[in-house]
Amino acid sequence: MRAGSLAFAAGIVLVVSVLREPPGAFSVAAVAASGVVWGLLAPRGWRWPAAGLLGCAWALLSACWLLAHELAPSHDGxxxxxxxxxxxxxxxxxxxxxxxxxxxxxLDGELLEPLPRRIRVDWYGATEEPAPGERWQLCLRLRAPDGFLNPEGFDYQRWLFQRRIGATAYVREAEQAERLSGGWRIDSVRTRIADAMAERLGDSRYLGLVQGLGVAVRDRIGDDQWEVLSVTGTAHLLAISGLHIGLVAGLAGTLAGGLWRVVPSLVRRVPALIAGTLAGALAAAGYAALAGFTxxxxxxxxxxxxFAGALLLRRPLSPWHSLAVAAAAVLALDPWAPLGAGFWLSFGAVAIILAATTGRPMQRGPLPWLRIQVLVGVGMLPATAVWFGHLPLLSPLANLVAVPWVSVSVVPLILTGVALQPVVPEWSGGLWQGADAALGVLMRVLSALAEFLGAVEVPTPSVGAVALAAVGVALVLAPRAVPGRWLAGPLLALLLLGPGSSGGGxxxxxxxxDTGGGLTALACDGRQAVVxxxxxxxxxxxxxVAVEPFLEARGLTLKAWLVPxxxxxxxxxxxxxxxxxxxxxxxxxxxxxTAEATEWSLGRLTLQETPLGDEEWGLDVEGEAGTVSLRPDLENDTKGLVVGAAGCDEDRQACSAAVELKDGRLLRSDEQGALTLIEDGDAWRVDSELQRRGRVYHQASPAALAPGML
Structure with missing residues (x-):
C-alpha cells in the first residue's frame, strides 16, 4: 500500500509538473485503461505502477474539468x-x-456552458457590501484568466488555476446589482466571528493576527507584520495551518479521552482511545471549517x-506509511496542490520531523525540541530559497520561541473565545484581548530578532544547486555513522554561493x-543592468511586476534607466x-x-544611447553577436533585430512590447510572455518565456504554442 500511495502521488506530481497542452478524452481513457490492465495482470508486488498510471489519469481528468470551466479567450471582455x-x-x-x-x-449575455465555477469579482465603489452565502444578480465584464509571464515574476494564471478560478470580472452596472436573498455558508459564520473580534479589539495592531488564527481572515494583517513573519520563518504559525489543526485535534482528543475514562460504563462500550480519536477528528474538522475549508x-x-483512521481501524501503519497515504489522499482531493508552496513545505516539514525522530529513543527536555526545530529550519532551506528567494536563518531560534507561545498562550484563548461567543460574548471578548496581548509580546520579540539578523536574500538557485542542497539536508538527517556528513555544510552553502542564474545568465x-502594454526591456551581462x-x-x-523581481532574483544592480x-x-x-x-x-x-550621448559597458556588451529627435531616445546594444536596436516603437528605420512597442497607434489595448526578427517576423510579449535575446555565438537567439515554462494553465494563441516557432 505504501508503494501504491507513493506511485499514485508521483503520477499526479509528474502530470502537474510537465503538462503543457490540454489533454484529450482519448489520452485520459488510454492512461486510465493502462493502469487498470496493469493492476489486473501484474503479479503481486508489481502492481504499484498501476497506481502511478491511475494518478496520471486522475490529474489529466482534473485538468480537463478545470479547463472546461474556464472562460475561453474568445469570450474575453x-x-x-x-x-x-x-x-x-x-x-x-x-x-x-x-x-x-x-x-x-x-440572465443576459452570450456565455457558453459550462460556466466558470468561480469568478473573482472586483466591485469598485460598491454601494452595498456583499456577504458570504448571499445570492446576487450582477452585471459583469468578464475576463479570461490572464497574467504577466516574466522570468522570476509572479505567475497569476498559475495562482488562479490552482484556486479553481475560471474567470475574473468587475461589476459594470452597479445600479443593476441586486441582492436576491440571504444564505447560509460557513463563511457567513466566519464573517460574524471576525466582526465580533473587530468590535472587541477595536483598533488593535494585532487584530488581523487574531482573526487569521481564529477564522483565517487575514486581510487586516499589515505588510510590516508579514515582513517580520517572513524574515523570521514564522508565517506558518499565524495562519491556520497543519500545526494548529494537529494541535486542536491532539488537545481535544486528550481531553475527551481523559473525561471518557472517568465513566467506566462508557469505557466498557467504547474504548477511551477510540472516543478520543473521534473527538480529535471532529475538533480538527470544526477548526478547518472555521478556516473556510481552504x-x-x-x-x-x-x-x-x-492518522485517525489508522487508529480507529487498528491498522498498524508506520509514520512513513501514514505520510504516504496522507499525500495520496491530499492529491486525490486537490491534484494541483503541488503548484503552491504550502504542499511542499507542509509535507517536507513532516518528513524531516519523521526522519529526525523515527527509530530513535524518545528524549525529554528542551534540547530534543531545540534539535528538531534546528533540523526543520535547516531542512527547509532549499524549499524556502526556491519559493521565496531568501533564507530565514533565524527560523530555528524564532520557532523555538514562537511555536510553544502560540500553541499555549494564543490559540487556546482564541478558540475558547470563539466557542463562548454565542453564549457569553463578554467572556469571549476578554479571551481575545488576552490573545491580542500575547501576540503583541511575541511580535515585539520577533521584530527584535528580525532587526538583529534578518533573512539573507539569495538569487534563485539553479536546479543543480537545489539538488545538491537536498543531498546536504539528507546528510544532516543521516545517522552519525554515515560517512561524509561534513559535506552537508558546503552543499547547503551552494544556495548562497552557487546560484546558476546569478548575473542574469x-x-x-x-x-x-511582458507588462501589459508599452515597452520595458533590460540589458545585462555580469552583475549590472540597464533598463x-x-x-x-x-x-x-x-x-x-517585472524589473524588481528580476533584479532581486538574479542578484543584479541597476546601473542606469533610459526613458525613451x-x-x-x-x-x-x-x-x-x-x-x-x-x-x-x-x-x-x-x-x-543635442547633448553628448552616453555609453555604458556591461561585461561583453556595449550600450550606446541614441537620440532620435522630438525628445525621443533609443538604445543600441552591441555584442559579439551583433547589434540589437531598442526603440520606442517599431516604425523606426533600423536594421537587424529591433525591439519596440507594436500596435500602440491603432489601439492602446493592443499595445505590446515586441521583437522584430531579421526575416520580418514579429514576436509580441502579450502572446509569448517575456522575450529574451541571448548571445549564442555569432547570432542572437530569441527565447520565449511561454516556450520555456508555459504549462496547460497559460492562455495563449495557437501560434504561440507551435513548437519550433522561435
Missing amino acids: TDACLEGQVVSVPEIESHRARFEFRPDGV LPTQRALLMVLV PSGRVVVF YGGGPGGGLDAAS REQAPWDGAVAEARQRWDDAEWRGAGQDT
Missing part, C-alpha cells in the same frame, strides 16, 4: 448579467470589494483523518518584459522606479537631445 452566490469572505477596501462568485445561470486546511485535515542578454522603457503605470506597474519617450505607456512606471532606485543614472526623455 464579454458583458453578461449573472445570477449566483458569494462563496468567499469579501475583502473590503476603501475603493472596492473583492470576492469570489459562483454563477448559477445567465485548500491548506483541507490538506491538514486529511492528514489528521488518515552566462552570456549577455536583453529581456523584453530601457517604462511600460504602464498604476498598481501593476512595470517596475513592480515622455508619454504613456513608455514612462508609466518611471516615477515609482525613481523612488526605488534613486542611486541609478537616469537618462532619456526630458534631457537635451
Whole structure:
C-alpha cells in the first residue's frame, strides 16, 4: 500500500509538473485503461505502477474539468448579467470589494456552458457590501484568466488555476446589482466571528493576527507584520495551518479521552482511545471549517483523518506509511496542490520531523525540541530559497520561541473565545484581548530578532544547486555513522554561493518584459543592468511586476534607466522606479537631445544611447553577436533585430512590447510572455518565456504554442 500511495502521488506530481497542452478524452481513457490492465495482470508486488498510471489519469481528468470551466479567450471582455452566490469572505477596501462568485445561470449575455465555477469579482465603489452565502444578480465584464509571464515574476494564471478560478470580472452596472436573498455558508459564520473580534479589539495592531488564527481572515494583517513573519520563518504559525489543526485535534482528543475514562460504563462500550480519536477528528474538522475549508486546511485535515483512521481501524501503519497515504489522499482531493508552496513545505516539514525522530529513543527536555526545530529550519532551506528567494536563518531560534507561545498562550484563548461567543460574548471578548496581548509580546520579540539578523536574500538557485542542497539536508538527517556528513555544510552553502542564474545568465542578454502594454526591456551581462522603457503605470506597474523581481532574483544592480519617450505607456512606471532606485543614472526623455550621448559597458556588451529627435531616445546594444536596436516603437528605420512597442497607434489595448526578427517576423510579449535575446555565438537567439515554462494553465494563441516557432 505504501508503494501504491507513493506511485499514485508521483503520477499526479509528474502530470502537474510537465503538462503543457490540454489533454484529450482519448489520452485520459488510454492512461486510465493502462493502469487498470496493469493492476489486473501484474503479479503481486508489481502492481504499484498501476497506481502511478491511475494518478496520471486522475490529474489529466482534473485538468480537463478545470479547463472546461474556464472562460475561453474568445469570450474575453464579454458583458453578461449573472445570477449566483458569494462563496468567499469579501475583502473590503476603501475603493472596492473583492470576492469570489459562483454563477448559477445567465440572465443576459452570450456565455457558453459550462460556466466558470468561480469568478473573482472586483466591485469598485460598491454601494452595498456583499456577504458570504448571499445570492446576487450582477452585471459583469468578464475576463479570461490572464497574467504577466516574466522570468522570476509572479505567475497569476498559475495562482488562479490552482484556486479553481475560471474567470475574473468587475461589476459594470452597479445600479443593476441586486441582492436576491440571504444564505447560509460557513463563511457567513466566519464573517460574524471576525466582526465580533473587530468590535472587541477595536483598533488593535494585532487584530488581523487574531482573526487569521481564529477564522483565517487575514486581510487586516499589515505588510510590516508579514515582513517580520517572513524574515523570521514564522508565517506558518499565524495562519491556520497543519500545526494548529494537529494541535486542536491532539488537545481535544486528550481531553475527551481523559473525561471518557472517568465513566467506566462508557469505557466498557467504547474504548477511551477510540472516543478520543473521534473527538480529535471532529475538533480538527470544526477548526478547518472555521478556516473556510481552504485548500491548506483541507490538506491538514486529511492528514489528521488518515492518522485517525489508522487508529480507529487498528491498522498498524508506520509514520512513513501514514505520510504516504496522507499525500495520496491530499492529491486525490486537490491534484494541483503541488503548484503552491504550502504542499511542499507542509509535507517536507513532516518528513524531516519523521526522519529526525523515527527509530530513535524518545528524549525529554528542551534540547530534543531545540534539535528538531534546528533540523526543520535547516531542512527547509532549499524549499524556502526556491519559493521565496531568501533564507530565514533565524527560523530555528524564532520557532523555538514562537511555536510553544502560540500553541499555549494564543490559540487556546482564541478558540475558547470563539466557542463562548454565542453564549457569553463578554467572556469571549476578554479571551481575545488576552490573545491580542500575547501576540503583541511575541511580535515585539520577533521584530527584535528580525532587526538583529534578518533573512539573507539569495538569487534563485539553479536546479543543480537545489539538488545538491537536498543531498546536504539528507546528510544532516543521516545517522552519525554515515560517512561524509561534513559535506552537508558546503552543499547547503551552494544556495548562497552557487546560484546558476546569478548575473542574469552566462552570456549577455536583453529581456523584453511582458507588462501589459508599452515597452520595458533590460540589458545585462555580469552583475549590472540597464533598463530601457517604462511600460504602464498604476498598481501593476512595470517596475513592480517585472524589473524588481528580476533584479532581486538574479542578484543584479541597476546601473542606469533610459526613458525613451515622455508619454504613456513608455514612462508609466518611471516615477515609482525613481523612488526605488534613486542611486541609478537616469537618462532619456526630458534631457537635451543635442547633448553628448552616453555609453555604458556591461561585461561583453556595449550600450550606446541614441537620440532620435522630438525628445525621443533609443538604445543600441552591441555584442559579439551583433547589434540589437531598442526603440520606442517599431516604425523606426533600423536594421537587424529591433525591439519596440507594436500596435500602440491603432489601439492602446493592443499595445505590446515586441521583437522584430531579421526575416520580418514579429514576436509580441502579450502572446509569448517575456522575450529574451541571448548571445549564442555569432547570432542572437530569441527565447520565449511561454516556450520555456508555459504549462496547460497559460492562455495563449495557437501560434504561440507551435513548437519550433522561435
